[in-house]
Amino acid sequence: MNIYAVIMAGGIGSRFWPRSKKRKPKQLLRIFGENTMIQDTVNRLVGLVPRKNIIIITNEVQKERLMEQLPKIAEENILAEPFGKNTAAAIGLASVLINKMDEDAVILTFPADHLIADVEEFQNTLKNAAKFAYQSKGLGTIGITPTHPETGYGYIQFDENSIDEEIYKVITFAEKPNIETAKRFLKTGDFLWNSGMFIWHISAILREIEKHLPDLYKGIKTIEKSIGTEKFPSVLKKVYGQLKSISIDYGVMEKSKDVFLIKGDFGWNDVGSWEAVYQLSEKDTNENAFIGDVYSMESQDNYVFSPQKFTAVIGASNMIIINTKDALLVCNRKNSQDVKSVVEYLKMNNNEKLL
């Protein structure tokens, strides 16, 4: 069984403004510790997926930085989409690339910017899932046991009767719920968080794309024919622009009749906002997390990132303060999700320098 990994690294991460920018989004940042998030994502595959089998789908503006940050990944394994077309197109493209090399491949698909605390458990889970995908020629997803009624994630309902060791059948995918629904989901016990991580046999994903997104399938098959020829870049550009922009969840997984689920219990966090970063950071005795030279007085429960400039915080609590070379964010922790509104505002004003 040959395992491949597809890492989707095209996101902008507007909730991490002003640290994340179009050219340097969340996955390219050192949010925790020494490594960037994409480096952590690649490193945790060591021993599970051979390096030459790791494919990264990104865009033109991020490709160079990705190559810098991942010097051991071959350039041909880092593929820039000519246009951002959501995850179905990105996964379709990766699928035909891999199909050309190995028609019996098992593919693991990951976002580039999630945090996983227990790498050993992560690898064990993925090995088990890959084995089942290979044997069943199937399509699978990883469900995370919810710890609270989160409204920022999709949920997956599963049948509690396992079909194999720790493998279950998906009943339905549910979109991001409101708080009442989220609480109900938690109570029932058969709803898990949709982590956006998938496992499939190459034949299964191509079959399901053909079935549920036939135009997109035609497009990626046209691209497949040009792989390895000099026409590839021009064909990719021409065809990719016409592909439907839809997520793999909505376009394929939710419509598919036969999806398996494996529970992920490895300390997963999608690090979706500065609030999540605060929660995951080491704190001092005043529950402050400071990065940089920070003086504080009568201040609790703050996250301050200001590595280049001395900062004094006085009488401030529950604040997120991000001070970069060209912009400053001062945000209440409970408004963490509203940071993307700044990015909308900057777009509206064509403020390219800050985007």
Added chain:
Amino acid sequence: MNIYAVIMAGGIGSRFWPRSKKRKPKQLLRIFGENTMIQDTVNRLVGLVPRKNIIIITNEVQKERLMEQLPKIAEENILAEPFGKNTAAAIGLASVLINKMDEDAVILTFPADHLIADVEEFQNTLKNAAKFAYQSKGLGTIGITPTHPETGYGYIQFDENSIDEEIYKVITFAEKPNIETAKRFLKTGDFLWNSGMFIWHISAILREIEKHLPDLYKGIKTIEKSIGTEKFPSVLKKVYGQLKSISIDYGVMEKSKDVFLIKGDFGWNDVGSWEAVYQLSEKDTNENAFIGDVYSMESQDNYVFSPQKFTAVIGASNMIIINTKDALLVCNRKNSQDVKSVVEYLKMNNNEKLL
């Protein structure tokens, strides 16, 4: 009657960190509008004091910037103390300088960094006070009618029976009170705020210094003898270093038996903290005062100064945010007086760059 003005411009203004620095304290900053505070202080004397009669006492590190900001004031009128020695020494030095030119002078003494809203009323008050000081060869002070029980100012008790048109006799000077005492002062109605602005005949201030600070008097008389000679700089340096460091309030005014008072009703504000700056600033409909390019959302009652860097403020209220080239302050408005603790901290750490 020849009127002179002495402007004391040696302060550091540590409550205005990080905008104010040793080399560029409050009086050298544009806090409101086009002009710096020292420029406003000088401009409001036009028509009251001839330019050649305006003496500015400062220190070596500020002298050059003062000359830049006040190109119409002659260099010899801007005198740098060799050491900071509090206001009694500064006023003593200015007094002997003026005495050498005009033994019948009336001197108005002002801090360099106060705000006055009604310049016409200010000039009328000072003219009246100068006239009385000249006629009586006396010593006077300006009392500001208090609007609230402020604990940050000294108070002056006066006798309500006027001794001349709008001129009263001082009963006593009171140090900064606690809040209970301040409330009592307000109730009695015969306590006014000590503005730190004085009016005196040259003979009166020299006489009172001689009486209450005889050593300091001897020192300034020694300096006086060297004025106009090439020995002046060396004598100044030698003698000034040995002068007692004491305020004119504590060293002379409080001890003097015969001080007159004139009420000042011209919109005085000593702009003692960022909170005062917020209060005095123009606000938008959310009661925010923003200087620079600021995006805000769910934020009220904030003062933001960030002229060089785009700032986003989300879900923040009652905050003071000062973002300069080399430091950032995020401070609750109610902690406005604690800003000086940052300066103490930086001093303790010998962080000269930020001081």
